[in-house]
Amino acid sequence: MMRSPFRFVVTICFVSIYLVQNGSSQNVVDVKVQNLFKMQHGLGWPHTLRVAQGNEALLKLDRILENQNSCDITTPSGLSFNVNTPPNSRYSKWTDGCGVRVRNVSMNDEGRWRLTANGSNKLTGWTELFVEESKTSYTASPISLQDGQTEARIELTTLENSYCLVKKPFAESSLVPGHCSVTLDRTTRAIQGVWNVQLGLPGQIAELELQRQITVETERLDVGYVTDKNEDKMHLYCNILHTSKNITFCRFQKSSQSIGYNVVDGLSDGRHSYYGEGFSKKQCGITIEKPTAVDYGTWRCSVGVQMWVGTTIRSQPPMQALISVAPNTRSSRITRELQNSELEDIRTIFVQENMTFTIMCRANVSLSYCWFQHPNGTQYTPGRLESNDQLFWYTGENLQVGDCGISFSHVTSDDAGKWTCHMGPREQLGVEIIDSVLLRVTGPLAANKKEVGSHIGGSVTLFCHTANGNRPLDYCRFLSPNFVGIRLDQTVTESSAIFNRYYFTPNRSLNYGDCSLTINPVHEDDFGEWTCAALISEEILEARDLITVYASVVSAPRFTAGIIGMSVGVVGLLVVLAGVLWYRRYRPKFPWRRAPAPSSVDNFSMNTRTSNAGSVESDKSN
Numbered sequence: 277m278m279r280s281p282f283r284f285v286v287t288i289c290f291v292s293i294y295l296v297q298n299g300s301s302q303n304v305v306d307v308k309v310q311n312l313f314k315m316q317h318g319l320g321w322p323h324t325l326r327v328a329q330g331n332e333a334l335l336k337l338d339r340i341l342e343n344q345n346s347c348d349i350t351t352p353s354g355l356s357f358n359v360n361t362p363p364n365s366r367y368s369k370w371t372d373g374c375g376v377r378v379r380n381v382s383m384n385d386e387g388r389w390r391l392t393a394n395g396s397n398k399l400t401g402w403t404e405l406f407v408e409e410s411k412t413s414y415t416a417s418p419i420s421l422q423d424g425q426t427e428a429r430i431e432l433t434t435l436e437n438s439y440c441l442v443k444k445p446f447a448e449s450s451l452v453p454g455h456c457s458v459t460l461d462r463t464t465r466a467i468q469g470v471w472n473v474q475l476g477l478p479g480q481i482a483e484l485e486l487q488r489q490i491t492v493e494t495e496r497l498d499v500g501y502v503t504d505k506n507e508d509k510m511h512l513y514c515n516i517l518h519t520s521k522n523i524t525f526c527r528f529q530k531s532s533q534s535i536g537y538n539v540v541d542g543l544s545d546g547r548h549s550y551y552g553e554g555f556s557k558k559q560c561g562i563t564i565e566k567p568t569a570v571d572y573g574t575w576r577c578s579v580g581v582q583m584w585v586g587t588t589i590r591s592q593p594p595m596q597a598l599i600s601v602a603p604n605t606r607s608s609r610i611t612r613e614l615q616n617s618e619l620e621d622i623r624t625i626f627v628q629e630n631m632t633f634t635i636m637c638r639a640n641v642s643l644s645y646c647w648f649q650h651p652n653g654t655q656y657t658p659g660r661l662e663s664n665d666q667l668f669w670y671t672g673e674n675l676q677v678g679d680c681g682i683s684f685s686h687v688t689s690d691d692a693g694k695w696t697c698h699m700g701p702r703e704q705l706g707v708e709i710i711d712s713v714l715l716r717v718t719g720p721l722a723a724n725k726k727e728v729g730s731h732i733g734g735s736v737t738l739f740c741h742t743a744n745g746n747r748p749l750d751y752c753r754f755l756s757p758n759f760v761g762i763r764l765d766q767t768v769t770e771s772s773a774i775f776n777r778y779y780f781t782p783n784r785s786l787n788y789g790d791c792s793l794t795i796n797p798v799h800e801d802d803f804g805e806w807t808c809a810a811l812i813s814e815e816i817l818e819a820r821d822l823i824t825v826y827a828s829v830v831s832a833p834r835f836t837a838g839i840i841g842m843s844v845g846v847v848g849l850l851v852v853l854a855g856v857l858w859y860r861r862y863r864p865k866f867p868w869r870r871a872p873a874p875s876s877v878d879n880f881s882m883n884t885r886t887s888n889a890g891s892v893e894s895d896k897s898n
Contacts, residue, residue: 319401328479336375347374352387487857514577526560653692721819729828735796742789752791757804
């Protein structure tokens with residue numbers, strides 16, 4: 277409890293002194309007193325003293341009396357004693373003059389202490405003693421601050437103190453006079469942690485040491501879903517935490533659907549209604565009654581916000597996030613995405629040299645970060661575009677909706693190759709989501725594949741597309757290996773094919789920069805180098821690229837005949853070899869023919885082999 281050290285009003289007054297002589301009043305003299313409180317206080321030192329329980333009080337007269345022979349003490353309770361003969365060990369003489377040491381001060385010692393020195397004359401003074409409750413510990417709840425807050429004042433204690441020494445994590449200590457509070461220019465997460473504080477408290481010598489836990493919270497969306505099997509409902513929520521912004525609207529949309537739901541408290545369409553404790557509590561949610569398989573999957577929540585800017589309220593960009601709702605766990609879904617992505621063909625983008633280019637990847641979950649790896653191994657983490665001379669920057673709606681994109685100011689041939697984007701899910705620790713993109717640095721028109729394989733009787737598609745995105749074409753043409761020129765567009769279909777086998781590939785259009793030819797069936801004269809050419813709208817020069825069609829396998833009739841012929845030949849060869857071996861082992865010996873001498877047979881056989889070998893070498897030389 278805090279007490280005022282002053283109990284008297286300082287004032288100026290006049291005291292009348294009557295001089296009495298021979299029993300009759302002669303004169304009256306007015307003496308001007310500047311400070312009545314000081315006059316009443318006498319000579320006690322200190323004038324007022326605050327002492328915590330258990331500590332000691334040191335009291336004395338502020339001057340020493342000559343020829344002093346005694347010092348009398350009168351306590352607030354009325355106990356009087358000579359300081360040289362105290363009543364117990366709590367009291368003892370202090371200083372050479374008239375002073376007393378009071379040990380183990382308690383609440384009973386509070387009040388006015390009178391000291392009187394006797395000697396050649398007499399001096400009297402008193403000290404007003406205030407006893408404080410002893411503070412040996414101090415506990416308080418953690419202090420929560422908002423990230424990015426400016427001029428934030430942090431009240432570290434509610435105690436009365438003379439000073440405090442504040443030791444912040446990873447920072448120099450600071451000595452604060454008076455009440456213990458700190459004002460920060462701007463709060464960041466670097467200041468969070470345990471702050472050590474040492475307080476100088478009135479009435480006690482030892483400092484009080486305490487710790488305060490500082491947490492810095494970042495404004496964010498808390499998203500997720502809850503299923504209620506008893507009532508057959510599913511609740512999706514998208515609440516803003518640690519913000520001073522106000523919600524203006526709440527919207528949910530299934531990623532696979534084109535329309536969304538405007539969710540307002542108290543409004544329902546029979547299946548969809550608001551979920552949460554209201555916009556005032558910064559909560560945005562939707563309840564889906566009797567959910568079906570269609571309701572599972574990825575949802576996008578969008579929260580409209582506004583805030584005070586100066587003296588006006590202004591709308592801010594909506595806050596958005598993705599919510600993955602599925603019966604299985606999110607980690608299994610991510611693993612399945614990774615497996616599926618490995619099976620899919622790698623995407624290819626075409627960029628003209630020295631042009632700006634963008635690589636975009638997307639995830640079905642909200643992201644905390646994303647980064648890209650160049651074909652040469654260099655890593656790029658995109659950031660916000662802040663200057664015109666910036667080499668690269670982030671592209672996309674935001675990480676909360678799963679967009680991971682990077683744009684570069686210009687491209688060179690060294691940038692061509694396989695780029696890899698790595699995405700870190702916001703609510704999932706572990707392996708990053710990975711996607712790959714093939715970058716090709718080309719001219720204005722580029723072949724999707726420079727080489728395509730087919731076989732006679734099969735089909736093949738030759739596809740060229742504009743670089744740097746979709747740009748309309750004025751016309752599209754192809755030149756065959758036999759120098760036959762073919763012009764076509766999406767009106768040339770399979771039913772109206774040129775030469776009954778050349779037509780424009782379905783589901784493609786010149787308006788989107790597609791120049792595509794499908795050949796069905798493929799003839800032998802289609803193998804070779806083709807040229808695709810087109811005039812891009814608002815361009816002067818025609819753009820072109822080359823595509824090679826090669827025979828990937830032997831045509832089916834020839835392949836079958838070859839297999840049959842090979843099989844017959846192998847069987848016949850096996851029969852001949854078996855006959856020769858049988859003859860050599862079991863040939864009959866005829867009695868009317870004499871067998872030649874062994875030496876003659878050996879020489880004949882050797883000469884025959886040598887003669888044949890010589891003729892073969894001769895043939896080779898010729």
